[in-house]
Amino acid sequence: MKNILIIGGGTGGCIVANTLAKKLDDDEAQITVISASEQHHYQPGWLYVPFGREDARSLTRPVRSLLKKQINLLIGKVEQLDNENQQVILDNGDTVTYDYLVIATGSVPCPQDIPGLSEGGNHFYTEKDSFALYQILQEFRGGKVVIGVGGLPYKCPVAPLEFTFLFEEFIKEKGLRDKTEITYTFPLNAVFNIPSVAEVAEPILQERNINIETFFNLEEVKADEKKALSLEGTELDYDLLIMIPPHRGVPFLQGHDIADAKGWVKTNKQTLHAGDHKNIWALGDTTDIPISKAGSTAHFEGPVIAKQIVADIRGQELGEDCVYEGHVMCFLETGYSKASIIDFDYSSPPVLKAPNALMHYQKMAFNKAYWYLIPTATI
């Protein structure tokens, strides 16, 4: 019987584990998930927490409750991956061996990578930080607000744009719009890295009188002076700074042979193999594939990996559906109960429809249906 080890109890890890559990008989493989947390978070929901539209506590469920009963769950942090001996070592000293390994450890916001950002900046990319920002917005009475992307790469790529739109709506409803100046920043020469998304988002920012500062690569935050400085020499004064920190892979991957210095696993963009290792795969935020770091990416990648593992265990030929074609689909909330959908793959750039109410309510429904459909690998 083969040992399949999946590191990560997030979206990608749960999808791969549950897909394998459905496809394989109990005597074909033992499936084990190692999760650093007992809880699985629906991270896209954190976007709404600062505005009081979601309660952070309702965006979490036990990982155990999302996994089929035959899947073994270990709670612990991986400290070392010893791929030569096909084993991982946990922080409690335990060793777990594998025949097949799937790395779904996600990404970590690292405000400490930019001087002063931890002290002067806020964000909504963790449960704790999204709730802290809720408390700040409750007390907000107007001023200069800078919202942006502090460094690439980062996950949920459209979330900073969505936050900007929702923030503008939020302060308008509070009667603070004329007391508030909003500036949106982005590291590239556009408001987003996908041109068709930028073409939709930029006019909305302009219509809502939101300043745009492109080519803004955050270099330093002077918290005591309330200034955000860019590598390009731009200096922005702020009363409230909301900056998405640059991200890294998890610590045990940073500098490992299978990853780069920042911990992104060197991943084949079609097979999702980690480098030349035929029994190791990576998916979701974990990879170095130049594609959106988003739950949707993991959703479409997971079945590709599961099919390869099943085929290998059974000695079957790989089918054409064992290749990831770069499919990503996500919503773009534009505020005022409207949204658009972004759907693309490696060969087809996204074509966005004008934001409308139907897509917004689809997104609201998806937020609730997530628990039943996605980590359980129902769709």
Added chain:
Amino acid sequence: MENVVITKESDARGSFCPGPLMELIRMVRDAEVGDVLAVISSDAGSQKDLPAWVAKAKHELLGQEDVDGAVKFIIKKTH
């Protein structure tokens, strides 16, 4: 460009926007003032984005050279 001594060069061919630009930004962050950096890009978007970023950041674009159909951008870190 024959007299220019390149301090550090990065081959970003095969990487798409914003890869080559982010590679240049990473190199500028790590470089000393006065260093000459080179990035080779095969991405068409780099033709516009790299010179625009160099101008915005007030560094100096010393030149562009053809390298087997790709473009080598040579940049001096000025501050």
